[in-house]
Every structure is written in structure tokens, then in C-alpha cells.
Amino acid sequence: MPGDAVEQLFGLQGEDALLAQLEHQINTLPEREKLSSVLETKSVTEDLIFVKQAESVEIRKNEKRLELELSSIETRLKEVDEKLYSGVITTEKEAKSLQDEIGHLKDRQDTLESELLEILSQIEDSTTTINELSSELEVINKDIQVLEGAIKRNENELRQKILEAKDRRGETVKVLTDEILKSYEAHREHFPSDAVVRFNGPTCNGCHLTMSAMETDRIKGLEVGALTECSECGRLVVR
Ligand SMILES: [Zn+2]
Incomplete structure (x- = not known):
């Protein structure tokens, strides 16, 4: 994408x-x-x-x-x-x-x-x-x-x-795309003001919890602009 x-x-x-x-x-x-x-x-x-x-x-x-x-x-x-x-x-x-x-x-x-x-x-x-x-x-x-x-x-x-x-x-x-939109709308039901956050190291910009080193490495390994989820809160995270 x-x-x-x-x-x-x-x-x-x-x-x-x-x-x-x-x-x-x-x-x-x-x-x-x-x-x-x-x-x-x-x-x-x-x-x-x-x-x-x-x-x-x-x-x-x-x-x-x-x-x-x-x-x-x-x-x-x-x-x-x-x-x-x-x-x-x-x-x-x-x-x-x-x-x-x-x-x-x-x-x-x-x-x-x-x-x-x-x-x-x-x-x-x-x-x-x-x-x-x-x-x-x-x-x-x-x-x-x-x-x-x-x-x-x-x-x-x-x-x-x-x-x-x-x-x-x-x-x-x-x-x-429809897929991204649907995912955004679904996440917005739980997080009306910040369903999608930017990846910025191990601390999630939504829940402010620290992801595990493994999780951080996983996201770091993604292509820039790729969409994933915070393992702690479930918000959409853009690499
Ligand atoms: Zn989070």
C-alpha cells in the first residue's frame, strides 16, 4: 500500500x-x-x-x-x-x-x-x-x-x-482504499479522537505504553508508511 x-x-x-x-x-x-x-x-x-x-x-x-x-x-x-x-x-x-x-x-x-x-x-x-x-x-x-x-x-x-x-x-x-477506510472506521469506534497514531519508537503515541522490544523491532522492520496495530491498545499505527 x-x-x-x-x-x-x-x-x-x-x-x-x-x-x-x-x-x-x-x-x-x-x-x-x-x-x-x-x-x-x-x-x-x-x-x-x-x-x-x-x-x-x-x-x-x-x-x-x-x-x-x-x-x-x-x-x-x-x-x-x-x-x-x-x-x-x-x-x-x-x-x-x-x-x-x-x-x-x-x-x-x-x-x-x-x-x-x-x-x-x-x-x-x-x-x-x-x-x-x-x-x-x-x-x-x-x-x-x-x-x-x-x-x-x-x-x-x-x-x-x-x-x-x-x-x-x-x-x-x-x-x-476501502480496506484502510473500514479499518479506520472500526478503530474509531473505540478511539474516537486518535484511532490512528504515528510510530515513534517503543512508546505508543496513543496509549503511551511501552511495547516489547520484539514488537518494536517488528514495526521497525515494516516499510515506512505501512499500517499495523499497537499490541498494547490496538490503535492503528503507521510505521
Ligand atoms: Zn497503544
Whole structure:
């Protein structure tokens, strides 16, 4: 077998190593990890907005309820007031009872009005929070767009490099015999990154174990460029 054909095996192995590296880069793009953390933040923010909006609906219901009760107290106060000064009340006892009612209504009115003030301030806080969260969400969505764009660009670039490496690999494969190729592929299953190593004395360049003197002599005796196997690890060794 011609030595330079075996030499092409190293080219093939180089392209395979490059392909594995490019695939790894595609799978571990730092932007992808960043994106998944931003998506997580987005989901937390959306949940929070949902909760705050539900809270806001409840607060507004309370506001409505207080306003209704206040309005009915006002109506009642007007009625009682009119009755008190209409002249139809003749006894002291009746007048006292109406004045007591006015007192109770006014107390209740005070309580409700301070509750309403509290609720109005809650509504203001809630609106501020929802607005802040919505702005955060906008920023998050922009970040997502930028990251997705970067991922697409980087992935396309890497895929282009993969196509080029595959083309070069295809050219290299053409000059190798089926027998060498099959042997290389079979060894690659066990040694994905260094199925074939160069002979460089008794220490194997793959497993770094020292071959016996007899084995070393056997390989030394081979023609330069000949293909054999390491007796220790089984990797392909090019003399
Ligand atoms: Zn070895």
C-alpha cells in the first residue's frame, strides 16, 4: 500500500476531530445557555405580572365595594338629616334616635374613607409594580431576540465550517482504499479522537505504553508508511 495514502489517514482523522469539535461548539454555544437563563427569567416575570394583575383586580373590587357603601351611607345621611329637620319628629326620643344614627353613619363613613385612601394607595403601588415588570419584560424580550440572532449566526457559521470539513473529508476518502477506510472506521469506534497514531519508537503515541522490544523491532522492520496495530491498545499505527 502506498505510504502517502496512509498519510492521508491523518488528514482524515484531523477532519474528523475538527467535525467533532464543531458539533460540540454548536451544542455548547454560550449564547444558548444565556438564552435559557433569560427565558427562565421571562417566565418568572410573566408569572409575577399575572399574580400582580389578579391582585389588582381584587383591589379594584374592594374599591368598588367601598364606594358603593359610602354612596349608600351618604344617601341615608341625607334622608335622616331631612327627616330630623322636616318637623315630623315630635318627641325628644325620636330625635335622639336619629341623631344617634347620624353619629353611627358618620363613624362608619370615616372608617370607610380611610380604608378607601389605603386602597387607592394600594392601587397606585400595584400599577407602578405592573408597569415596572412590563418594562422589564420588554427588555427581556429584546435580549431574547438578540441572543436568538446571535445563536442563528454562530450556528450558521459553524455549519458552514462543517460542510467545508465534510467536503475535504470526502476528497480524502477518495484516495484511501476501502480496506484502510473500514479499518479506520472500526478503530474509531473505540478511539474516537486518535484511532490512528504515528510510530515513534517503543512508546505508543496513543496509549503511551511501552511495547516489547520484539514488537518494536517488528514495526521497525515494516516499510515506512505501512499500517499495523499497537499490541498494547490496538490503535492503528503507521510505521
Ligand atoms: Zn497503544
